[in-house]
Amino acid sequence: METSRLFDFLSIHTEKQPNSIFLSAKENKQWKHYSFLDVQNNANKVSQLLLQIGLKSGDTIALISANRPEWNFVDLGAQQIGVTVVPMYPTISEKDYEYIFNDASIKYAFVGDESIYNKVKSIVKKVSSLKDIFTFEKINQANYFNDTIASIKVDDAKINSIKNQIKEDALATIIYTSGTTGNPKGVMLSHKNIVSNINSIKEIVPFVEGQKALSFLPLCHSFERMVFYAYLNFGIHIHYSESLDSIGENLLEIKPFCFTTVPRMLEKVYDKIIAKGNALNGIKKKLFFWAMKVGAQYKIGEDKNWWYQLQLNIARKLIFRKWKEALGGNVQFIITGAAAMQPRLITLFTAAGIQVLEGYGLTETSPVISCNRVNEKERCIGTVGIPIPGVQIKFAEDGEILVKGDNVMQGYYNQPTLTAEVIDNNGWFHTGDIGRWINQNGIKFLKITDRKKELFKTAGGKYIAPQVIENKMKESLFIEQIMVVGDDEKKFIAALIVPSFEQLINWCKHQHLDVKDKVDIVQNEAVNNLIQQEIEHYNSNFGKWEQIKKFALLTDEWTLENGELTPTMKPKRKIINQKYQTIIERMYQGS
Numbered sequence: 130m131e132t133s134r135l136f137d138f139l140s141i142h143t144e145k146q147p148n149s150i151f152l153s154a155k156e157n158k159q160w161k162h163y164s165f166l167d168v169q170n171n172a173n174k175v176s177q178l179l180l181q182i183g184l185k186s187g188d189t190i191a192l193i194s195a196n197r198p199e200w201n202f203v204d205l206g207a208q209q210i211g212v213t214v215v216p217m218y219p220t221i222s223e224k225d226y227e228y229i230f231n232d233a234s235i236k237y238a239f240v241g242d243e244s245i246y247n248k249v250k251s252i253v254k255k256v257s258s259l260k261d262i263f264t265f266e267k268i269n270q271a272n273y274f275n276d277t278i279a280s281i282k283v284d285d286a287k288i289n290s291i292k293n294q295i296k297e298d299a300l301a302t303i304i305y306t307s308g309t310t311g312n313p314k315g316v317m318l319s320h321k322n323i324v325s326n327i328n329s330i331k332e333i334v335p336f337v338e339g340q341k342a343l344s345f346l347p348l349c350h351s352f353e354r355m356v357f358y359a360y361l362n363f364g365i366h367i368h369y370s371e372s373l374d375s376i377g378e379n380l381l382e383i384k385p386f387c388f389t390t391v392p393r394m395l396e397k398v399y400d401k402i403i404a405k406g407n408a409l410n411g412i413k414k415k416l417f418f419w420a421m422k423v424g425a426q427y428k429i430g431e432d433k434n435w436w437y438q439l440q441l442n443i444a445r446k447l448i449f450r451k452w453k454e455a456l457g458g459n460v461q462f463i464i465t466g467a468a469a470m471q472p473r474l475i476t477l478f479t480a481a482g483i484q485v486l487e488g489y490g491l492t493e494t495s496p497v498i499s500c501n502r503v504n505e506k507e508r509c510i511g512t513v514g515i516p517i518p519g520v521q522i523k524f525a526e527d528g529e530i531l532v533k534g535d536n537v538m539q540g541y542y543n544q545p546t547l548t549a550e551v552i553d554n555n556g557w558f559h560t561g562d563i564g565r566w567i568n569q570n571g572i573k574f575l576k577i578t579d580r581k582k583e584l585f586k587t588a589g590g591k592y593i594a595p596q597v598i599e600n601k602m603k604e605s606l607f608i609e610q611i612m613v614v615g616d617d618e619k620k621f622i623a624a625l626i627v628p629s630f631e632q633l634i635n636w637c638k639h640q641h642l643d644v645k646d647k648v649d650i651v652q653n654e655a656v657n658n659l660i661q662q663e664i665e666h667y668n669s670n671f672g673k674w675e676q677i678k679k680f681a682l683l684t685d686e687w688t689l690e691n692g693e694l695t696p697t698m699k700p701k702r703k704i705i706n707q708k709y710q711t712i713i714e715r716m717y718q719g720s
Contacts, residue, residue: 133297134320136172136209138327138361143169146364149339152198154369163198168205171198174278175206176288181281182237182261186211186291189233189303193217193226193249194241196348196369199265199274201357203239204348208301208320210291215303215315216349218696219245220689223252228312229305230256232543238262239274246271297321303542304351304492315542316492318351325535326495327359329517334464334486335503336363340386341459343379345370350696351496352466356389377455384457392470393698395463395485396603399474400631402452403606407635420448424480425473430505430570441480449481462486462503466496468699469577469600472510479505489513489577491560493551495536498522498560499575512567512574522575523557529581530564531557563594583702586617591674593622598677601670605663606632610687612700613677614713621678623716625709627686628660651682679716683709 132138142151147166154161163171184190190207192214194200207214215233217226219241226248229235236258240246246264253259264271301320305313342365346353360367365386370379376394406417423444426437433441453460462484470487478485484503490496499522501507501514508514516522520534537558540548551559561581567574579594586592595613602611602624610627630647633656637644644650651657660682668676687693693705706713 132328132362133324134208134292134295134299135301135323135358136205136292138358139165139169139172139205142361142364149364150366151361151364152201152367152369154197155371160368161198168198168201170283171202171278172205172209173283173285173288174281175202176209176291177281177283178278179207179210179212179237180287184210184212184236186295187213187300189213189215189235191215191217191230191233191235191238191240191249192349193219193238193245194265195219195372196344196353197241197265198369199239200348202278209288209295211295211299213300213303215305216354217305218347218349220696222692223248225305225313227252227255229315230259232312233303233305233315234258236260240264242266243268295320297324300539302354304349304354306492314544314547316351317539317542318492318495319539322495322536322538323355323358325519326355326497326517327362329519329536330355330359330497330500331362332518333500333502334359335461336360336365337386338364339366341366341368341383343368343370343376343383343385343388345373345376345379346389346391347696351492352490353389355496356464380455380457382457384459386459387462387464388460389464389466391467391698392465392474393468395465395470395474395478396609398455399477400606400609400629402455404631404635407632417448420444421477424449424477427476427480429476429479429508429510444480445482452478452481453483456483464488464500466490469596471600471604473604475510487513489575493538493558494520494532494534494560495538497536498530498532501574506570507572509567509569509572509574512576514574515572516575524564525559527581528563528565528578530560530562530575530577532560533557585615587615587622587674588618588620589674591672593675595622598622598671598675599624601667602626602664602677605667607636607660607663610700612702612705614706614716619717622675623679623681623713624664624677625683625705625712626660626680627683628656633659647684651684657682681709681712681716683712 142165148164150162151165151168152163190212192203204214217229237260238249240249240262246268249262263274265274267273297320299320300317301323302318303315305315342360344367348354368383370376409417423440460483464486466488475485486501488497488500490498497517498520499514499516520536523531525531533556563578563581565576567576579596583595584592593615598613599611602608607629608626609629612625613622615622633650640655642653642655644653664677687700693701695701
């Protein structure tokens with residue numbers, strides 16, 4: 130069977146291995162498993178339900194929930210009859226829900242829990258197109274999804290007839306971007322867009338049929354959504370993590386072959402590892418930091434001499450083995466995206482025998498554009514890898530990355546003017562990212578240097594690329610989060626810094642400093658001197674106009690819940706600037 134539509138991947142495996150387990154999730158603390166046939170049967174019931182409530186090809190439904198099998202049942206079931214799925218983050222505001230529901234003319238909403246149900250319920254009177262809400266968890270006076278589909282009798286002939294009419298260019302989903310400025314934009318992706326991305330990934334990522342994967346990034350994000358279909362394509366057994374807090378426990382239970390993540394989560398894993406190392410004593414502590422030193426010297430893609438290889442083998446056996454065990458002991462590779470990963474961390478994880486593959490893409494490109502490979506010779510630290518098959522890349526005069534391929538979106542929903550601004554007459558998509566090629570071993574790797582919109586000019590007329598500076602500063606063990614600030618009225622750049630309190634508490638203990646809480650820490654003179662030294666150390670990598678001259682330490686971490694981060698964990702610069710405007714102005718007083 131040809132796979133030109135997303136639901137074709139499920140049809141193939143249902144025919145080939147109907148009783149093999151595909152999806153697993155915990156219900157009442159116990160894993161519940163779904164075979165390919167189970168998933169297909171549930172998807173068919175959703176198709177039938179949507180037909181019974183009057184939906185037809187081109188209509189839209191909202192899907193808002195944490196990762197769970199029901200999410201996939203609705204996604205697949207809707208696609209089979211041409212209904213367009215509009216996934217949303219459970220964490221966005223009611224105002225964003227109201228805008229998206231009205232913009233996409235949502236007719237029905239499928240939601241996870243009571244908190245999401247209440248948020249959607251609160252906007253019902255403001256959305257004329259919305260007819261009803263279904264819930265994945267049992268809620269009083271709500272349409273419980275499981276009860277609803279339990280009584281559904283499927284007309285297979287009718288559903289198959291509709292499926293056969295759906296073409297590869299049909300709209301599969303509208304994914305609204307996180308909207309760091311202004312209202313979210315609805316990215317229209319066809320079956321062909323996403324299938325082309327999956328087929329390209331198949332050529333370069335060594336997935337193995339029947340292996341296990343852990344999924345915890347939100348399925349409403351284009352990256353994890355595509356990865357779900359890639360796993361389905363390969364017949365990989367997906368386990369959904371119970372929550373972000375249970376990832377460590379789930380890794381030990383499942384022992385996954387691979388998983389996808391964002392750099393922020395691997396940074397937190399690393400911080401915990403270092404904290405445990407600092408808590409050791411005597412020879413154990415010396416061995417731990419000796420292994421870290423050996424790991425830091427690892428050169429990806431280069432042949433190792435016998436003496437270094439011997440040290441590395443000892444370090445892996447005594448120390449790094451425990452890193453792998455903490456990830457389940459079976460992880461062959463980790464794919465990371467959404468933001469830049471610190472080169473130092475990629476080096477250490479690779480030295481530990483854990484392959485971290487950094488990639489790049491946007492929702493508008495379905496989403497992957499480039500990726501580093503498992504083969505170390507096809508990996509370059511500090512870059513986002515090699516373009517995937519079928520994707521062309523070139524640069525505009527100002528360095529902006531332009532992309533062309535079957536993965537480029539159909540356009541922005543209801544926004545033809547905005548679409549024309551980013552897709553030119555020759556089909557090149559303007560990413561808004563600045564980049565360049567890095568040549569290594571005769572291979573061209575793509576390096577992202579900054580977001581075009583985030584570049585700013587100082588009063589001296591010099592352009593500043595904040596991401597580059599921030600990524601370098603975050604190599605410090607003592608810097609958890611950082612945002613560079615400045616504009617054309619400021620003579621220099623400054624920074625807001627959320628320090629790594631876990632590391633600082635340990636440092637303060639060794640310095641015999643009496644600190645009681647976070648406020649004490651950020652106000653402590655010795656701590657500020659330490660951060661100053663760290664900044665001066667990393668400032669040496671930049672020109673004088675790019676060096677951070679002043680900083681302010683903050684007590685509160687920026688979070689998704691507080692609206693300071695996008696769902697992909699990127700700082701919302703405008704929001705953070707507004708929130709800390711007084712502190713920022715104080716740094717520039719008298720300058």
